[in-house]
Amino acid sequence: MEPSYRIVPPTQTKTASISDTAGSLGLHDTLQYGIRSIATETRGAQFENRIAKWEETQDNARLTMLANLYGPAAPMRLLMERQIVSASPHMPAMPQSNIHLDILMGRDETLDPADFFLGMESGPQLSIHNEMEKKLRL
Secondary structure, three states: OOOOOOOOOOOOOOOOOHHHHEOOOOOEOHHHHOOOOHHHHOOHHHHHHHHHOHHHHHHHHHHHHHHHHHOOHHHHHHHHHHHHHHOOOOOOOOOOOOHHHHHHHOOOOOOOHHHHHOOOOOOOOOOHHHHHHHHHOO
16 A cells, blocks of 8 residues: 555556557558557546546545545555455355445445346355355365
């Protein structure tokens, strides 16, 4: 955990450009660098990077503020509790819902699509005995 008050994830610099992959004639060298991808040259990758790291950045800011308010032991305890709760075993054939981790992460008051669309009614009927045999490799 890097202490930071950053609310929005940082922008990532562009990784490839024509000048980086240009050959002796100033054109893209396809044999050496592969097919030219427009996706690497557009700025949409920065937005995707921000979206992918949004929760991580928000969590890091919360933990930094928690450390400044209550000392360095508070975020360490919270991270330890998260690790313990996320490693808890569950019954294989039953739907997995880790409400403990949701409470520790602060997601207990939010509604996500996963809360509605992970029901057992759409899947095949599961046998708990077969699932336990798979889990225990019997």
